[in-house]
Amino acid sequence: MSSFVLSFAIWFSFISCLLSSSSQARWHHHTKQKHSHHHKHSYISHPPSLSPSPSPSDSPPDDGDYINETNIFDVRAFGAIGNGVVDDTEAFKMAWDTACQSDDSAIMLVPYGYSFMIQSTIFTGPCHGHLMLRVDGTLMPPDGPDAWPKNASRRQWLVFYRIDGMSLEGGGVIDGRGQKWWDLPCKPHKGRNGTTLPGPCDSPIAIRFFMSSNLTVQGLKITNSPQFHFRFDGCKNVHIDSIHIKSPGLSPNTDGIHIENTNGVEIYNSVIYNGDDCVSIGSGSYDLDIRNITCGPSHGISIGSLGVRNSRACVTNITVRDSVIKDSDNGVRIKTWQGGYGAVRGITFSNIHMDNVRNPIIIDQFYCLTKDCINQTSAVSVSDIQYTNIKGTYDIRSPPMHFACSDSVPCTNLTLSEIELLPSQGDIVLDPFCWNAYGDLQTLTIPPVSCLQEGLPSSINLNNDNEYC
Numbered sequence: 001m002s003s004f005v006l007s008f009a010i011w012f013s014f015i016s017c018l019l020s021s022s023s024q025a026r027w028h029h030h031t032k033q034k035h036s037h038h039h040k041h042s043y044i045s046h047p048p049s050l051s052p053s054p055s056p057s058d059s060p061p062d063d064g065d066y067i068n069e070t071n072i073f074d075v076r077a078f079g080a081i082g083n084g085v086v087d088d089t090e091a092f093k094m095a096w097d098t099a100c101q102s103d104d105s106a107i108m109l110v111p112y113g114y115s116f117m118i119q120s121t122i123f124t125g126p127c128h129g130h131l132m133l134r135v136d137g138t139l140m141p142p143d144g145p146d147a148w149p150k151n152a153s154r155r156q157w158l159v160f161y162r163i164d165g166m167s168l169e170g171g172g173v174i175d176g177r178g179q180k181w182w183d184l185p186c187k188p189h190k191g192r193n194g195t196t197l198p199g200p201c202d203s204p205i206a207i208r209f210f211m212s213s214n215l216t217v218q219g220l221k222i223t224n225s226p227q228f229h230f231r232f233d234g235c236k237n238v239h240i241d242s243i244h245i246k247s248p249g250l251s252p253n254t255d256g257i258h259i260e261n262t263n264g265v266e267i268y269n270s271v272i273y274n275g276d277d278c279v280s281i282g283s284g285s286y287d288l289d290i291r292n293i294t295c296g297p298s299h300g301i302s303i304g305s306l307g308v309r310n311s312r313a314c315v316t317n318i319t320v321r322d323s324v325i326k327d328s329d330n331g332v333r334i335k336t337w338q339g340g341y342g343a344v345r346g347i348t349f350s351n352i353h354m355d356n357v358r359n360p361i362i363i364d365q366f367y368c369l370t371k372d373c374i375n376q377t378s379a380v381s382v383s384d385i386q387y388t389n390i391k392g393t394y395d396i397r398s399p400p401m402h403f404a405c406s407d408s409v410p411c412t413n414l415t416l417s418e419i420e421l422l423p424s425q426g427d428i429v430l431d432p433f434c435w436n437a438y439g440d441l442q443t444l445t446i447p448p449v450s451c452l453q454e455g456l457p458s459s460i461n462l463n464n465d466n467e468y469c
Helices: 002-022 089-100
Strands: 072-074 083-087 106-110 115-117 121-124 131-135 138-140 156-161 164-169 173-175 205-210 213-218 221-223 230-233 236-241 244-246 257-260 263-273 279-281 285-295 301-306 312-326 332-336 341-357 361-364 381-394 401-404 411-423 433-435 437-441
Touching: 072 089, 089 106, 089 121, 257 263, 257 285, 279 285, 279 312, 285 301, 301 312, 301 341, 312 332, 332 341, 332 381, 361 381, 361 411, 401 411
Parallel strands: 072 106, 083 115, 106 131, 115 138, 121 156, 131 164, 138 173, 156 205, 164 213, 173 221, 205 230, 213 236, 221 244, 230 257, 236 263, 244 263, 257 279, 263 285, 279 301, 285 312, 301 332, 312 341, 332 361, 341 381, 361 401, 381 411, 401 433, 411 437
Antiparallel strands: none
């Protein structure tokens, strides 16, 4: 009998250990599929649902989205401390190099519960396989200009260069620690009586992707960048989903996502509030789809500025849809400098709810940061712009629609449909402003846009934009 009891005990212990080891979390990576653009027409007229917030950083990550343990490269295994004080830059570089050289898909893990301080760093590809940088903890740079190493770039913090096939994901936080940069005397509104003062003014972009492709950014919270939070230069096939960007409303030049010379971009289901544009679209960008964004307080969603210092600028095939813009200086904006050349065309703003927005709809071909810009005849042409189902309230300090087009290169083929914009305070409805703007009203608008001219101007050069773009 005693031998039977002993045998049963050994058998029960073995089964318990087996079940315990089997129940441990196994993380699986799912290969990202290439995203394509299919812009379906939206028929809803109410504000779109608010974008979901990513997982809070004070909660541990869920199991899943990982490959087997042999392809996880935890930065702590390379010497990272993660106390927010010790410089962990070299450990991150070694972890990146090792993961990048892995023949299979790899994960570079920034674990939950740790804060890693790293200096300005360039993470270089190409890598052998798909690489995920999984941020579940906190990343932060040195705290302000005085703590920034003198030999490090002050224009960028984390740079990803020549990467093909990468995802930046997780439930963690990337904290740019921007306050001391914003307080530099050279920054707008920081000098005496609101002026700026001379002195060094370079401030780092938090995250920059340069000459890279097939990128995914998902689930992260990015806060308090010294300058732009994200910048994509010379990239293609970029998918951004469910991110949360947050900086104070008066933080200068803190654009949420800046796109330049980049194509095939999707920005979905995200929340952005900051001190500048939620999304800014620069020259050389085309095929962008922006959907279900909650934007503001901010400066709105902007194409431009374009054509600065008499430069060429081309932006085409941009869609912004199913989004909310609130408590912002602008809504959907196109801004160009006098003296530039090129074209903005094929732009759609659809199903957007405005909540107390100054300049909900604006084209400004006289953009200027000072009061002494000279008049010039050359201009970036603006044509084929569609505004559909844009409703809500506007700040009465500015008219609800503002079309200020070049004297020599008028705006053409502006199409307005189902526009309803009412003052957020009082009962006086301001008239829209138009200058040299041509287009078509497909439905009645509130307020009426009687200043929009029909047809095309007799002097327009129809081949002007095609000559340059």
